[in-house]
Every structure is written in C-alpha cells, then in structure tokens.
Amino acid sequence: MMTRKRLVRGLLLGPLILAGAIQSASAEPPAPADEARAPAPPMRLFGGMGKEVKISPGEEKVLFERAGAGTLTHMWFGGDWPAWGDTRIRIYVDGEERPGIDMALFLGHGIGWGNDAAPWGTNRVGKTGRPSGVYNTYRIPFGKGVKVTATMAPSVRDPQVFWWIVRGLTDYPVRLGGITLPPSARLKLHRLDKVRAEPLKDVTIADTPARGLLYAVTFEAISDNFNYLEACLRAYPNGAKEPVWMSSGTEDYFLGTYYFNAGLYHNPVAGLTHCDPDRPGSSYRFSAYRFHEDDPVPFQEGLRLVWRNGEELDGHRYGDPKPTTLTSYVWTYEW
Structure with missing residues (x-):
C-alpha cells in the first residue's frame, strides 16, 4: 500500500493576481460607440x-x-x-x-x-x-x-x-482560455534534459523574469520506485517566497491518482502517455502532459516552478523516494 497524503494545501491563485494578468493581457479598450471603428484586417x-x-x-x-x-x-x-x-x-x-x-x-x-x-x-x-x-x-x-x-x-x-x-x-488573435494575449506575446519552451535528483531534492523546472501565462508542462521520469510521485508541484509567481501549491502529488498534478493505477489516458487538460507497472522489477517510468488553457496561471514579475523528488511536509516523509532522473518541458507565453 502506498503512502497517502496527510495534508491538504490550498491551491489558490489570488484574484488580484489573476485580474491583473487578464487586464495586462487583454486587448486595448474599445473605441467610444460614436467613434468610427476601422474594420479588423482579414485573416489570411x-x-x-x-x-x-x-x-x-x-x-x-x-x-x-x-x-x-x-x-x-x-x-x-x-x-x-x-x-x-x-x-x-x-x-x-x-x-x-x-x-x-x-x-x-x-x-x-x-x-x-x-x-x-x-x-x-x-x-x-x-x-x-x-x-x-x-x-x-x-x-x-x-x-x-x-x-x-x-x-x-x-x-x-x-x-x-x-x-x-x-x-x-x-x-x-491568440487566446488562452478567455484571455486575449497581447501582440508581443511569444511562446517559449523551458527544457530540462535527464536531470538526476537525489531524494527530496528540489528541481527548478522553469525560471523566467518575464510577464506571462503558464501554458503546458510535460514530464518524463524514471526511478527505483514510484515514491517520487509524492512530490507536490510548487509555483513561485512574482518573486514570492512562499509557494502556491499546484498539486498534492505529481500524479495529481497530471490529474491522475494512486500512482496512475487506472492506466493511460488522454484528455484535453491532461494525459498519461506512458506508465510502467508498479511492481518489483519495474523501471517505474512515466510520462504525462498538462495544459493550463482553462486553468490560468498568470505572472507579472516572473515565475519559478519547482518539483521535488519525493515529499516531506511538516516533518513527515512520504514513502522512500530513490534517486530519480527527470526530463521536463515547461511552455509559457511571455511578453
């Protein structure tokens, strides 16, 4: 039986942060009703x-x-x-x-x-x-x-x-969910390739000083057991010292549960594209993707995303994570 999470953490993005990002990313205010509007250029x-x-x-x-x-x-x-x-x-x-x-x-x-x-x-x-x-x-x-x-x-x-x-x-016009991005927005990929992490070591998977929105995340990992999946993903927007908790576990972030015990899935928000069996002799590999189009993660003065190999909270260590090798792709729109 795997270790169960014992703590519940608030997964809240402050409404003022989100409102600020939407305001900064929205189109220019409409012209007054009595002012003639130029027609939008035709898409080609x-x-x-x-x-x-x-x-x-x-x-x-x-x-x-x-x-x-x-x-x-x-x-x-x-x-x-x-x-x-x-x-x-x-x-x-x-x-x-x-x-x-x-x-x-x-x-x-x-x-x-x-x-x-x-x-x-x-x-x-x-x-x-x-x-x-x-x-x-x-x-x-x-x-x-x-x-x-x-x-x-x-x-x-x-x-x-x-x-x-x-x-x-x-x-x-590029839109992320209901947010229209400014013309200067550009899609960027922050990539880590085969980074080896010791148990409970923090791994920064993205660190940008720009303004923008998180778009998507992909993980590919391998270890000697699945206890590395206990890791809670942390976001530090705008230079924050304390994290915004993005998940209660790694598989939870990718919308899975119980170490992905139901097998592969592919849906518009998240998908599990590879998972080895959770049994002795396994390679304990997985890969998954997660989109944030309808789950906005805005930042105005930078964003740092951190994954940990396993988890320890308030003195409680969850399972017995082993050294883990991680490849991560973090996609952001920045301007």
Missing part, C-alpha cells in the same frame, strides 16, 4: 508541406519559413525509423539565433519513453498512427518571421524520408 491562410523528403544525418532541414507577422496554428509530422521520436524540431521566431522552441518530436507532444500507443488525440496534441501521425495545434505567434526546422537524432546514420505539414494565419 498560409502554410507548406513536405512529402517523402529525404533528411540526411546531421542536417538541419528547413521545413517552413515565412517573413512578416502571423501565428502558426497547426503542425503534423510523419516518418518511420529508429529514434524517429527523438527528431529535434526547432522553431525560430523573429530572427532568433537560438530558437525559443527546441523540442524532441515526441516529448514536444507530451509523449515520453518512445511510447508508440495510437490512435489518440485531443484538440491540442495527438498521435494517430503506429508509427507516425503526430500533430499539434499550438498557437505560436511571430512578428517579423518564423522558421521551422528538423534534425534527426545523432544515432541515425542513414538518410530518412520525412513528411510534414505546417500551417497558420495572419492577423489571428
């Missing part, structure tokens, strides 16, 4: 695709490039080779030399440990084939231009055939 569709295009080992292949302003709204990828899920997708916005989004193909869509389960899908991410058919509808705004590239994993030694679709719109 743009996009591109690749069909059976060869990518060479070590090549950073440009999949799509466009100058000007707009928003990417859809990407789909297809292929079939060993380590296909480790293909690196990079998105350069507004002339960035270092991409603000640099993701492994599977983990960038919430899929860990190369799990090939399919078909499944939500409005934001999914995998429809075995293999292949990975898609997203992330809203990725840009002001001066955008470039999307792909590079195969270093272990791939031969050219491979790749398929892709990239599509978007001009003059498309």
Whole structure:
C-alpha cells in the first residue's frame, strides 16, 4: 500500500493576481460607440508541406519559413525509423539565433519513453498512427518571421524520408482560455534534459523574469520506485517566497491518482502517455502532459516552478523516494 497524503494545501491563485494578468493581457479598450471603428484586417491562410523528403544525418532541414507577422496554428509530422521520436524540431521566431522552441518530436507532444500507443488525440496534441501521425495545434505567434526546422537524432546514420505539414494565419488573435494575449506575446519552451535528483531534492523546472501565462508542462521520469510521485508541484509567481501549491502529488498534478493505477489516458487538460507497472522489477517510468488553457496561471514579475523528488511536509516523509532522473518541458507565453 502506498503512502497517502496527510495534508491538504490550498491551491489558490489570488484574484488580484489573476485580474491583473487578464487586464495586462487583454486587448486595448474599445473605441467610444460614436467613434468610427476601422474594420479588423482579414485573416489570411498560409502554410507548406513536405512529402517523402529525404533528411540526411546531421542536417538541419528547413521545413517552413515565412517573413512578416502571423501565428502558426497547426503542425503534423510523419516518418518511420529508429529514434524517429527523438527528431529535434526547432522553431525560430523573429530572427532568433537560438530558437525559443527546441523540442524532441515526441516529448514536444507530451509523449515520453518512445511510447508508440495510437490512435489518440485531443484538440491540442495527438498521435494517430503506429508509427507516425503526430500533430499539434499550438498557437505560436511571430512578428517579423518564423522558421521551422528538423534534425534527426545523432544515432541515425542513414538518410530518412520525412513528411510534414505546417500551417497558420495572419492577423489571428491568440487566446488562452478567455484571455486575449497581447501582440508581443511569444511562446517559449523551458527544457530540462535527464536531470538526476537525489531524494527530496528540489528541481527548478522553469525560471523566467518575464510577464506571462503558464501554458503546458510535460514530464518524463524514471526511478527505483514510484515514491517520487509524492512530490507536490510548487509555483513561485512574482518573486514570492512562499509557494502556491499546484498539486498534492505529481500524479495529481497530471490529474491522475494512486500512482496512475487506472492506466493511460488522454484528455484535453491532461494525459498519461506512458506508465510502467508498479511492481518489483519495474523501471517505474512515466510520462504525462498538462495544459493550463482553462486553468490560468498568470505572472507579472516572473515565475519559478519547482518539483521535488519525493515529499516531506511538516516533518513527515512520504514513502522512500530513490534517486530519480527527470526530463521536463515547461511552455509559457511571455511578453
């Protein structure tokens, strides 16, 4: 029997904080009723695709490039080779030399440990084939231009055939839940790769000084038991010294329970994309995603997110966590 949580923590975002973020992110006040309003510019569709295009080992292949302003709204990828899920997708916005989004193909869509389960899908991410058919509808705004590239994993030694679709719109307002983001908002990925954490060690998975909103979180972890899932996720918005408690456990944050004992699930808010059995001889691996579109987490003067390997609260240690290796993807809209 696993250790049960004994404490209840308030999971509250102050209404003044949320109201401030919504006010800062909303559109400009409407013009007076008696003042003529200029019509909104028409949205224009743009996009591109690749069909059976060869990518060479070590090549950073440009999949799509466009100058000007707009928003990417859809990407789909297809292929079939060993380590296909480790293909690196990079998105350069507004002339960035270092991409603000640099993701492994599977983990960038919430899929860990190369799990090939399919078909499944939500409005934001999914995998429809075995293999292949990975898609997203992330809203990725840009002001001066955008470039999307792909590079195969270093272990791939031969050219491979790749398929892709990239599509978007001009003059498309980006909304997170009911909040309209300012034109300067940009989607950023904060990534940790294979960080080893000792028992009860705090791991900062994101730390930004900007203003913005948390968008999504993906975890991939492995250990010698599942007691690391006892960890409560902590948020420190605006330089706070005390945390806002984001969960009563790691599986709880991803909307699971009892160490994910019901198996894999995929829903619009959260999903469990891999989970080893909770029994002796297991590798105790899991991967999961969580979106915050309808569960806003705003910040005005920075945000720090902290995960702990296991948990200890008020002198009580929950279970016996072992050294754990964590990969985390934290997505934020910042401006």
